[in-house]
Amino acid sequence: MLTMFVVLDGWDIGAGALHFLVAKTDPERRQVIAAIGPLWSWHEVWLVAAGGTFVLAFPELMAVSFSGFYLALWMVLWSFVLRGISIEVGGHINDSLWRSGWDFVFAVSNVLLAVLFGTALGNVIRGVPIDGSGMFSMSLFTDFTARGRVGILDWYTLSVAVFATVLLSAHGATYLRLKTVGPVHERSVRLARLLWPVTAALFVVVSVETSVVRPELFQAMFQRPLAWISVVVIGAAVWALATGLRGRAESRAFAGSCGVIAGLLAGAGASLFPVVLHSTLSPEHSMTAYSGATAERGLRTALFWWPVAVALALTYFFVIMRIYSGKVRPSQDTQGY
Amino acid sequence: MDDAAFWHRLQFAFTITYHYLFPQLTMGLAWFLVYWKWRALRTGDERYAAAARFWAKIFGLTFAVGVVTGIPMEFQFGTNWSGFAKYAGGVVGQTLAMEGMFAFLLESAFVGVLVWGEQRLGPRMHFLAALGVAVGSWLSAYFILVTNAFMQHPVGHTVDGGGVLVIQDLGAYLLNEWALIQFAHNQAAALVTGTFAVTAVGAFYALRGEHTRQASMYLRHGTAVGLVATVLVAFPTGDAQAKIVAKYQEPALAAMEGRFETGPMAEITLIGQPNVKERRLDNPIRLPGLLSFLAYGTFHADVRGLDAFPQETWPTNIELLYYAFHVMAGLGTIFIGLMALGVFQRVRGQLESGRPLLWVLMLAFPFPFIANTAGWITAELGRQPWLVYGLYRTDQGYSTVVSSGDVLFTLIGMAGMYFVLGLVYLYLIGREVFHGPDHPIQPSPYGESAEAKVTIG
Numbered sequence: 001m002l003t004m005f006v007v008l009d010g011w012d013i014g015a016g017a018l019h020f021l022v023a024k025t026d027p028e029r030r031q032v033i034a035a036i037g038p039l040w041s042w043h044e045v046w047l048v049a050a051g052g053t054f055v056l057a058f059p060e061l062m063a064v065s066f067s068g069f070y071l072a073l074w075m076v077l078w079s080f081v082l083r084g085i086s087i088e089v090g091g092h093i094n095d096s097l098w099r100s101g102w103d104f105v106f107a108v109s110n111v112l113l114a115v116l117f118g119t120a121l122g123n124v125i126r127g128v129p130i131d132g133s134g135m136f137s138m139s140l141f142t143d144f145t146a147r148g149r150v151g152i153l154d155w156y157t158l159s160v161a162v163f164a165t166v167l168l169s170a171h172g173a174t175y176l177r178l179k180t181v182g183p184v185h186e187r188s189v190r191l192a193r194l195l196w197p198v199t200a201a202l203f204v205v206v207s208v209e210t211s212v213v214r215p216e217l218f219q220a221m222f223q224r225p226l227a228w229i230s231v232v233v234i235g236a237a238v239w240a241l242a243t244g245l246r247g248r249a250e251s252r253a254f255a256g257s258c259g260v261i262a263g264l265l266a267g268a269g270a271s272l273f274p275v276v277l278h279s280t281l282s283p284e285h286s287m288t289a290y291s292g293a294t295a296e297r298g299l300r301t302a303l304f305w306w307p308v309a310v311a312l313a314l315t316y317f318f319v320i321m322r323i324y325s326g327k328v329r330p331s332q333d334t335q336g337y
Numbered sequence: 338m339d340d341a342a343f344w345h346r347l348q349f350a351f352t353i354t355y356h357y358l359f360p361q362l363t364m365g366l367a368w369f370l371v372y373w374k375w376r377a378l379r380t381g382d383e384r385y386a387a388a389a390r391f392w393a394k395i396f397g398l399t400f401a402v403g404v405v406t407g408i409p410m411e412f413q414f415g416t417n418w419s420g421f422a423k424y425a426g427g428v429v430g431q432t433l434a435m436e437g438m439f440a441f442l443l444e445s446a447f448v449g450v451l452v453w454g455e456q457r458l459g460p461r462m463h464f465l466a467a468l469g470v471a472v473g474s475w476l477s478a479y480f481i482l483v484t485n486a487f488m489q490h491p492v493g494h495t496v497d498g499g500g501v502l503v504i505q506d507l508g509a510y511l512l513n514e515w516a517l518i519q520f521a522h523n524q525a526a527a528l529v530t531g532t533f534a535v536t537a538v539g540a541f542y543a544l545r546g547e548h549t550r551q552a553s554m555y556l557r558h559g560t561a562v563g564l565v566a567t568v569l570v571a572f573p574t575g576d577a578q579a580k581i582v583a584k585y586q587e588p589a590l591a592a593m594e595g596r597f598e599t600g601p602m603a604e605i606t607l608i609g610q611p612n613v614k615e616r617r618l619d620n621p622i623r624l625p626g627l628l629s630f631l632a633y634g635t636f637h638a639d640v641r642g643l644d645a646f647p648q649e650t651w652p653t654n655i656e657l658l659y660y661a662f663h664v665m666a667g668l669g670t671i672f673i674g675l676m677a678l679g680v681f682q683r684v685r686g687q688l689e690s691g692r693p694l695l696w697v698l699m700l701a702f703p704f705p706f707i708a709n710t711a712g713w714i715t716a717e718l719g720r721q722p723w724l725v726y727g728l729y730r731t732d733q734g735y736s737t738v739v740s741s742g743d744v745l746f747t748l749i750g751m752a753g754m755y756f757v758l759g760l761v762y763l764y765l766i767g768r769e770v771f772h773g774p775d776h777p778i779q780p781s782p783y784g785e786s787a788e789a790k791v792t793i794g
Contacts, residue, residue: 081405088397
């Protein structure tokens with residue numbers, strides 16, 4: 001569910017973060033927004049749905065982590081609000097000053113979101129200072145080391161944030177390459193070819209760092225079948241991406257890009273399991289999936305309706321994708337928005 | 338109650354009050370859109386299509402603001418109310434997740450299509466999109482109201498060994514008596530907001546003498562639906578709501594009416610100022626016996642006052658609760674009169690020419706927002722001091738690890754952002770209204786894509 005959100009909204013965020021790099025003129029910027037415009041709220045809905053499911057399935061985990069990450073989470077919320085407004089409101093008045101102002105808000109909030117998601121992922125992998133009371137509270141930064149009384153930002157989470165930002169940007173470029181024609185398309189092609197190798201290089205760096213911060217994770221990874229599956233998925237996705245980027249197979253490249261992100265998240269999840277929130281203070285304070293989950297009865301009740309809801313949601317997804325399929329061209333008339 | 342709890346409550350109250358200004362308008366407008374799209378489909382009359390197109394733009398803007406202001410709400414359960422999330426997440430999470438998965442997905446999947454897809458889809462599909470949005474938004478409201486109803490009157494749960502709530506009977510939880518009544522009352526009130534908005538825009542055009550055919554249609558449809566909706570808010574739904582409060586939240590009823598002493602022939606208070614310290618109502622104007630009748634069906638019924646309950650179960654802000662309830666009930670009564678007058682003038686054929694009434698109808702549109710907000714303040718303050726009525730107190734529920742300073746920081750940030758958002762929203766809505774409904778289909782801002790002339794169905 002959360003993976004679904006990251007993959008879907010990832011392309012909006014990535015495209016948004018690249019906004020000023022890819023699109024130099026106003027009609028071109030319109031084109032980028034046009035490529036994600038009709039879909040953004042729908043992608044964010046996955047976040048709301050994931051949030052609801054999260055409360056349902058892991059009330060305790062949600063309670064502990066959200067209040068612990070308090071300030072960072074609010075920054076995420078603000079970025080979401082700003083991004084939503086800038087897309088919706090920016091196109092309403094046909095005035096270059098009005099639009100360029102909102103374009104700026106759009107780009108900045110998207111970069112912030114990518115950075116914050118990376119930071120969040122970094123925090124989950126590194127662990128948070130849960131103490132004997134089962135709660136934690138973190139300041140934004142402490143001494144930037146990744147041990148003991150950590151802050152939200154330290155050298156490790158920052159590097160994961162950089163990695164995530166580049167990854168999502170590459171994902172966004174791949175999406176724009178699929179969805180656009182003209183100069184935006186050309187630049188997206190070049191950016192995608194540049195950003196994916198950088199992503200790969202950063203991935204190696206982050207992996208090495210992870211083995212320093214949490215050495216036990218890699219051992220766990222080799223024992224879990226799900227982690228193996230995710231490695232296979234990533235391998236296949238990288239192949240699709242590489243061949244897709246070299247040739248003209250734009251859909252294949254995009255599918256590969258989605259696969260890489262999904263595979264990375266699944267792999268990280270599988271290696272962490274069953275610990276969902278690792279304590280940097282002492283392992284026995286860590287929260288596991290079992291201690292964080294809701295009572296079994298509640299989950300079983302939810303299993304009655306949840307699959308139905310997911311099936312419905314996927315149906316909408318295909319209808320919407322069908323309606324909005326096809327390329328977005330640079331708009332010739334600037335009238336009417 | 339200590340400091341931190343106050344800031345947490347203020348923040349939630351602010352964000353949810355602001356958020357709910359927008360959904361009440363979209364839920365009220367949704368059925369107008371469905372009706373006009375349906376008429377356009379059946380008659381082929383361009384007037385209906387133009388009306389739907391114009392209001393869909395206002396709907397789309399309002400919906401977008403509703404989405405962005407709604408996203409923080411769900412996360413605030415975890416960030417600011419972690420105690421509550423831990424305690425009741427297993428129960429209220431059911432409906433919060435359902436709302437996202439069933440209703441909100443449906444609604445937002447089709448709202449883009451509704452606003453920009455008229456050319457791309459045929460009229461039939463476009464009508465179905467309007468219907469999908471309307472059903473989605475009302476379904477959304479139902480799931481949220483089930484969640485609130487559980488906090489007002491918890492049913493269908495048990496307490497497990499760890500002292501947290503677990504869902505026991507999903508059917509009982511979803512069909513909570515409180516939720517059904519609250520849904521009827523709340524949706525009727527949302528419809529009132531929608532009808533006042535439609536009527537106000539109609540009156541505005543009529544007074545300016547422009548878009549006359551559209552203006553006449555908004556005035557006719559707005560007042561007709563408005564009269565029905567305003568009556569429904571009071572009876573049977575408001576009446577049922579009062580009775581259920583009398584049944585399950587007696588201290589709340591006493592505080593709403595500023596009733597400090599127990600006794601039969603309980604009077605209803607029209608005006609008066611509660612003086613909690615002296616435990617009396619200053620300068621009261623009352624109608625005897627009516628409260629007994631409204632709450633229990635007979636004039637002689639004994640209605641207990643606040644003196645019958647221990648003070649720690651009293652609502653924590655009796656004054657505000659009292660005024661919120663009276664503002665809501667007073668405005669609701671005036672709305673019925675106003676809409677009845679509108680329909681009466683229309684029957685006489687003088688609705689579009691009587692300028693004084695048009696002025697009143699034009700300026701009346703903010704008041705349903707006030708009445709709806711006052712109604713929610715009544716519901717939520719009446720629930721105090723409980724977070725889950727009778728089970729869990731509000732001062733147990735907030736995040737103890739978050740300091741007051743952090744809460745105030747985010748509250749100030751939120752207030753600033755929402756202030757700007759409100760200005761932008763009002764400006765854009767004003768622009769659309771001045772621009773007017775009589776225009777051909779506009780090109781989508783998302784651009785037309787050559788390969789995307791896909792029609793479905």
